[in-house]
Amino acid sequence: MDHLSLEKIINTYLETGRYQDVSCNGLQIEGRPEVNRIATAATASLEAIDAAVEAGADALIVHHGLFWKGASPRLVGVMHDRVATALAAGLNLYAYHLPLDAHAELGNNRLLMEMLGALEFDYAVPGEPTSVGMVGRLEEPLSVNEICGILCAQLDTRVQVIGNPPSDLLIEDVAVCSGAGSALLDDNPRPDFDALITGDVNEQTYHLAAETGTVVFAVGHHASEQDGVRCLGDYLAQKYGLEHIHLHFALEKSVPWYESDDSGSDE
Numbered sequence: 001m002d003h004l005s006l007e008k009i010i011n012t013y014l015e016t017g018r019y020q021d022v023s024c025n026g027l028q029i030e031g032r033p034e035v036n037r038i039a040t041a042a043t044a045s046l047e048a049i050d051a052a053v054e055a056g057a058d059a060l061i062v063h064h065g066l067f068w069k070g071a072s073p074r075l076v077g078v079m080h081d082r083v084a085t086a087l088a089a090g091l092n093l094y095a096y097h098l099p100l101d102a103h104a105e106l107g108n109n110r111l112l113m114e115m116l117g118a119l120e121f122d123y124a125v126p127g128e129p130t131s132v133g134m135v136g137r138l139e140e141p142l143s144v145n146e147i148c149g150i151l152c153a154q155l156d157t158r159v160q161v162i163g164n165p166p167s168d169l170l171i172e173d174v175a176v177c178s179g180a181g182s183a184l185l186d187d188n189p190r191p192d193f194d195a196l197i198t199g200d201v202n203e204q205t206y207h208l209a210a211e212t213g214t215v216v217f218a219v220g221h222h223a224s225e226q227d228g229v230r231c232l233g234d235y236l237a238q239k240y241g242l243e244h245i246h247l248h249f250a251l252e253k254s255v256p257w258y259e260s261d262d263s264g265s266d267e
Contacts, residue, residue, distance in 0.1 A: 001240060003027070003035050003059065003092045009240070010061070010232070014099035018130055023097030024067040029083060031092035035059045037243040040233035042226050044093060046082050051247045053089040060086070061236075063108075063229045065095020096232070101178055102132045106231035108178035108224060109134045112197055115154050116147065116174065124175070124184060133177035133184045135193055141170040144215060151197070156250045157223035162201065162216040163209035171195045171215060178224040185214055199224035222251045 007027045011017070016025045028044075039057035041048035043064040052060040066082060075083050086093055101108045102123070113121045113136055121136020123129055142150075145167045148159045173193040175184045181198035182205040185191055191214050199221035209216045230246040237244035 001035050001242065003031065003033055006035050006059065006092075006236075006240075007094060010094060010096065010236070013235075014096055014103055014232075015129070016096065016099045019098045019102075020130075021098045022069050023065055023095060024069065025065075025096050025099060026094065027092060028065045028067050028095050029086045029091070029093035031086065032058055032090040035092060035242065037245070038233055038236060039245050039247055040229045041247040041249070042222050042229060043249075044082060044095065045249075046078065046085065047249065048247050049082055049085050049091065049093075053085065053091055055245050055247075057091065057245065059092035059094060061094045061096070061229060061233060063095070063097060063100050063225050065093065065097070067095075096229070098130075098132055100228045100232065101225070102129045103228065104129065106228055106235060108228035109176045111227045111231065112176040112178060112224065113174075115150060116142065116197070118174065124177075133175060133181060135173070135175045135184075137173050138171065141172040143167065144169050144171065147171060147195070147197075147217060151217060151219050155219055155223040155226070156248075157220045160218040162206055162218060163214060165215045169215065178228075179221050181224075182216070185209065185212070185216065197224075220251065222249070 035058040037057050038059045039052035039055055040061045044062045044066050113134055117139045118136040119139045121134050123131045124133040125131035144165050151159050171194045174195050175193040176197045177184045179199045182201040185196050185208050191212055195215040197217045201218050233244040236242050
């Protein structure tokens, strides 16, 4: 497949034109014209670029690319190393940020909802994908411990629970927003959900969780945004006959249970 045709296919499928995004979505580094093998990763780190080159990929598709609106354009230091490595190998680099968080079929937020067994869910602004986050109801209520177990196992990550809830507290109505998604609580003084699942949080999130009685599960920014790009790669491979390899890097250490922000002890 031609590398520019691949960009058009992804742009159309993810509806990138709908989003006001700080990411320069689409083809960020132009490499060899023909793409037969694609690699996917959450972030265009040097580690991911090196791994894609070693795997013989013609293209690397990521969620966090190299070029962001308003960022410094200088190709120095690590930016030089990443760009130079990709160019030397003829590797195409594609990046998709908000469109990959919000996609109705394989977006990071939909996948988190499905992971928890949610049957009824919609965007934070009903019917509007550009609101990105999602809210919904679990098929069956789950305890704080049960949710932690699912997230740790499925995302291979450490889960921090914010709000000091009892471990057996049952959760039914949830909001999800991958990455730095705590705004769903930070901007909502009267949330109508029991819990928020996100990547990382702001300082005020700790206070708001306790004051509103909302449980926040922080699973790590990187961990919360692995699956969407992996599923995109699988979709492209199945529909267009491409080879696909997903490059998984577990940056947040996995633990069998959850870490609470409550450092107190009953002893």
